Amino acid sequence: MNRLTHTRVWNAIDALARRYSLSASGLAKRAGLDPTSLNKSKRITGEGRPRWPTTESIAKVLEATGASFDDFTALITAEPRAGRGEPIPLIGLTQAGGGGFFDDGGFPVGQGWDQIRFPKVDDENAYALEVTGDSMQPLYRDGDILIVSPNSAPRKGDRVVLRTTDGEVMAKILVRRTAKTVELASFNPAHANLVFPMDRIDWMARIVWASQ
Numbered sequence: 297m298n299r300l301t302h303t304r305v306w307n308a309i310d311a312l313a314r315r316y317s318l319s320a321s322g323l324a325k326r327a328g329l330d331p332t333s334l335n336k337s338k339r340i341t342g343e344g345r346p347r348w349p350t351t352e353s354i355a356k357v358l359e360a361t362g363a364s365f366d367d368f369t370a371l372i373t374a375e376p377r378a379g380r381g382e383p384i385p386l387i388g389l390t391q392a393g394g395g396g397f398f399d400d401g402g403f404p405v406g407q408g409w410d411q412i413r414f415p416k417v418d419d420e421n422a423y424a425l426e427v428t429g430d431s432m433q434p435l436y437r438d439g440d441i442l443i444v445s446p447n448s449a450p451r452k453g454d455r456v457v458l459r460t461t462d463g464e465v466m467a468k469i470l471v472r473r474t475a476k477t478v479e480l481a482s483f484n485p486a487h488a489n490l491v492f493p494m495d496r497i498d499w500m501a502r503i504v505w506a507s508q
Contacts, residue, residue, distance in 0.1 A: 300372065302346040303447045306339055307420055308371035309349060310403060312361050320401040327360035329353055336401040336499050340449045342475035383411035386424040389442070389457075393465040402446045402459065402499025412441065414505075419445040422504075425457060425467075432467055435483035436506060442467065443505040450502040456480075458500040460492065467503065 313323040320334040385404045396406040404423040412424045427440040450456045468480035480490045
């Protein structure tokens with residue numbers, strides 16, 4: 297039997313949102329919650345620990361969508377799409393900075409995605425980014441594929457992809473995260489670390505594999 301995990305519970309909430317073509321914030325509004333309460337940024341504490349949805353939030357989501365608790369538990373225990381070897385979305389890293397490819401929680405939506413088969417990611421929202429250019433050398437080269445898991449909690453030292461409020465998408469190393477700022481290191485040690493205030497980051501997701 298599948299375990300009840302932080303990732304699976306949030307996956308189930310995202311699946312309910314998709315049934316109604318809603319983003320995480322759209323579902324929160326429909327449920328009468330704070331618009332940001334279900335966003336990806338709220339699923340991890342400033343110290344990097346998983347934050348679980350409250351039972352009250354889940355009850356309000358179920359009431360707003362008309363789903364039963366059995367429906368919700370079925371979504372929690374469903375086999376992840378990528379784990380069955382089905383296609384996951386693929387897009388160029390540079391192209392990903394354009395509008396319409398991600399919702400406000402950092403999950404892939406919309407048109408313009410290609411597909412790639414990759415059976416080893418236990419995240420039904422996983423997607424792939426193709427590196428373009430040489431800005432991430434020496435670690436990643438032009439044409440490398442990065443598999444990103446938006447439901448995996450990034451921790452200190454993880455390689456991550458993030459999107460800023462200016463629409464810039466970049467891959468970095470997570471150095472430190474506090475309640476107010478995120479510090480990131482470049483793959484090229486000659487470049488200085490970057491520090492972003494949290495309100496400048498739309499979303500941040502963990503890189504779980506790369507075709508190096």
